[in-house]
Amino acid sequence: MTSAQIRADSLALAPRPMAPLPGLSTFWTTRAERSGYRLTSTYDETVEYLRRIESTSSLIRVQSFGASGQGRNLLLVVAAKDRAFTPEAARASGKPVVLVQCGVHSGEIEGKDAMLALLRDIAITGRQQDLLDHCILLIVPMFSPDAHERRSRTSRINQNGPEETGWRTTPIGLNLNRDYMKAEAPEMRAFLSQVFTRWWPDLLVDTHTTDGLDCRYDVTWGYNHGPQGPASVTRWVETAFEGRALPAVEALGHVIGPYLQLRDWSDPFRGFSSGDTPPRFSTGYPTLQCRAAILVETHMLKPYETRVRATYDVVSAMLAEVNARPQELLQAVADAEVQVVARGREPDPAKRRIALSSQLTSDSVMFMLKGVRPTWEWSEIAGAPVIRYGTAPFDTLIPRFFALAPALTVTQPAGYLVPQEWQSVIERLVLHGVRHRRFARAWSDTVEQARIVDWKAASESREGHHALSVDRVESVRRWRTWRPGDVWVPLDQRSALVAVQLLEAQAPDALARWNFFDTVLEKKEYGEAYVVEPLARKMMQADPALAKEFRARVAADSTFAKDPDARLEFFYRRSPWADPEQNLLPVARALRAPPEDALAK
Numbered sequence: 001m002t003s004a005q006i007r008a009d010s011l012a013l014a015p016r017p018m019a020p021l022p023g024l025s026t027f028w029t030t031r032a033e034r035s036g037y038r039l040t041s042t043y044d045e046t047v048e049y050l051r052r053i054e055s056t057s058s059l060i061r062v063q064s065f066g067a068s069g070q071g072r073n074l075l076l077v078v079a080a081k082d083r084a085f086t087p088e089a090a091r092a093s094g095k096p097v098v099l100v101q102c103g104v105h106s107g108e109i110e111g112k113d114a115m116l117a118l119l120r121d122i123a124i125t126g127r128q129q130d131l132l133d134h135c136i137l138l139i140v141p142m143f144s145p146d147a148h149e150r151r152s153r154t155s156r157i158n159q160n161g162p163e164e165t166g167w168r169t170t171p172i173g174l175n176l177n178r179d180y181m182k183a184e185a186p187e188m189r190a191f192l193s194q195v196f197t198r199w200w201p202d203l204l205v206d207t208h209t210t211d212g213l214d215c216r217y218d219v220t221w222g223y224n225h226g227p228q229g230p231a232s233v234t235r236w237v238e239t240a241f242e243g244r245a246l247p248a249v250e251a252l253g254h255v256i257g258p259y260l261q262l263r264d265w266s267d268p269f270r271g272f273s274s275g276d277t278p279p280r281f282s283t284g285y286p287t288l289q290c291r292a293a294i295l296v297e298t299h300m301l302k303p304y305e306t307r308v309r310a311t312y313d314v315v316s317a318m319l320a321e322v323n324a325r326p327q328e329l330l331q332a333v334a335d336a337e338v339q340v341v342a343r344g345r346e347p348d349p350a351k352r353r354i355a356l357s358s359q360l361t362s363d364s365v366m367f368m369l370k371g372v373r374p375t376w377e378w379s380e381i382a383g384a385p386v387i388r389y390g391t392a393p394f395d396t397l398i399p400r401f402f403a404l405a406p407a408l409t410v411t412q413p414a415g416y417l418v419p420q421e422w423q424s425v426i427e428r429l430v431l432h433g434v435r436h437r438r439f440a441r442a443w444s445d446t447v448e449q450a451r452i453v454d455w456k457a458a459s460e461s462r463e464g465h466h467a468l469s470v471d472r473v474e475s476v477r478r479w480r481t482w483r484p485g486d487v488w489v490p491l492d493q494r495s496a497l498v499a500v501q502l503l504e505a506q507a508p509d510a511l512a513r514w515n516f517f518d519t520v521l522e523k524k525e526y527g528e529a530y531v532v533e534p535l536a537r538k539m540m541q542a543d544p545a546l547a548k549e550f551r552a553r554v555a556a557d558s559t560f561a562k563d564p565d566a567r568l569e570f571f572y573r574r575s576p577w578a579d580p581e582q583n584l585l586p587v588a589r590a591l592r593a594p595p596e597d598a599l600a601k
């Protein structure tokens with residue numbers, strides 16, 4: 001026995017988790033606890049604390065899943081009984097895998113301090129050890145360690161402590177909670193390839209601190225319930241988390257409510273929406289991989305201690321629920337996978353119709369907001385009324401918009417075909433664990449390609465992109481030959497929805513939206529006016545219908561009529577010199593699977 005184990009064994013047990021820890025030696029208190037929740041540990045202190053737990057307990061392994069942009073180790077803590085410290089051992093145990101992700105926004109760091117305490121209570125004091133009876137727990141304590149070390153007292157203007165906290169984005173300015181699909185940050189790429197698609201967690205819990213209105217909730221929660229994801233995992237969140245874990249959290253004295261996405265941030269009375277979450281977010285992405293996901297957001301104005309305790313209690317209640325009924329979570333994930341794989345094999349196109357995105361309907365239900373009374377004061381500085389929140393409790397009914405209807409739908413193809421030169425696309429398929437195969441020999445077939453007819457690039461930069469809004473596409477059928485090395489993406493796989501959402505031009509986080517295909521929208525060759533004009537004359541002579549169409553356009557469209565370049569372009573576009581590949585999404589929708597002998601093993 002080490003001296004640390006002797007010390008751990010002599011601990012007096014507190015009546016409930018996270019009570020003031022009487023008798024807990026400072027050796028095992030976290031930095032947050034020792035400081036009375038004024039402070040949060042640094043990266044180095046966190047690593048040191050985790051290593052200390054690991055060296056004392058046989059239940060914990062601290063692993064690195066890669067390096068941050070600035071070269072810090074990205075930490076994954078595995079907590080498991082029976083030494084199930086690898087994805088293979090975890091699968092062999094038959095237990096669900098729960099992943100708790102902390103500090104995706106490093107300024108919102110209570111998840112880390114709560115999880116350090118929970119790991120201590122599992123592995124050292126033992127009072128939460130039964131949470132590992134029927135579950136494997138993974139913790140990413142600092143998803144964005146470089147941002148975690150960009151510490152200051154002025155990182156989070158809306159937030160009540162800790163005294164110094166980290167920054168929202170990685171050092172190259174990327175918000176990891178917008179990066180799940182395009183996967184540009186080194187931290188996200190490491191997470192997807194080394195954690196998510198190796199461990200395949202059945203449930204992901206993402207911990208944050210809110211911004212937004214003042215209210216009495218110390219913690220709020222959310223999940224994705226859009227029609228894009230499989231229904232079984234949504235139902236599990238509603239039954240197990242909302243139905244059973246939440247009341248347990250309330251019983252501990254927390255005021256817990258749904259995440260309050262106000263429709264008008266200056267007026268809570270206009271209500272809030274609980275919409276769908278696009279896959280760029282932590283709660284949108286796992287559902288595309290047939291997994292459950294829950295967002296936990298503590299309230300920014302509550303003291304840090306309250307927020308750490310709330311996160312601790314929500315995660316513990318969730319883990320207790322998973323332990324009580326591990327098969328329910330496993331079954332929900334298995335059902336989701338069966339449904340998605342079956343759709344990939346479905347011969348009837350009508351049964352392959354799926355939602356790419358959804359929108360809130362105008363239906364609302366009244367929701368009793370546990371608020372504080374707002375008033376509005378005219379501000380000379382703002383030149384507008386500014387909301388002020390009092391302290392007196394104020395319960396009021398406000399509308400909650402929850403019902404979602406499909407916005408864009410698409411018929412899932414037999415699979416996708418990706419030319420090998422689009423390496424940035426193939427790289428994403430690999431990162432997301434999307435199963436795919438290379439062609440071993442040439443294969444030709446008629447395929448569908450999307451011609452992007454109307455699009456707009458956003459004028460404002462978001463995540464370093466002027467994101468493309470693809471407003472209209474036409475489906476074009478073409479005979480195409482695929483070369484050895486090109487990629488076939490079948491859809492009878494659990495990651496099919498990820499492939500669809502990456503590769504369909506109009507999906508909300510399609511690679512097309514994130515500018516991966518902008519080069520195909522650019523005109524690469526031009527005709528000089530003195531070359532195109534005589535060509536146009538010949539084309540009009542040879543094709544009276546074309547001449548008629550041109551004259552009609554000139555008569556009807558005065559902008560066109562006044563633009564010599566547009567008038568000549570009309571003919572260039574219809575000439576054999578125009579680029580047939582322009583505006584065509586290079587990824588094709590297959591009408592049938594290629595023959596087995598065309599594909600590499």
Ligand SMILES: [Zn+2]
Nearest residue numbers: 105108208209
């Ligand atoms: Zn956040």
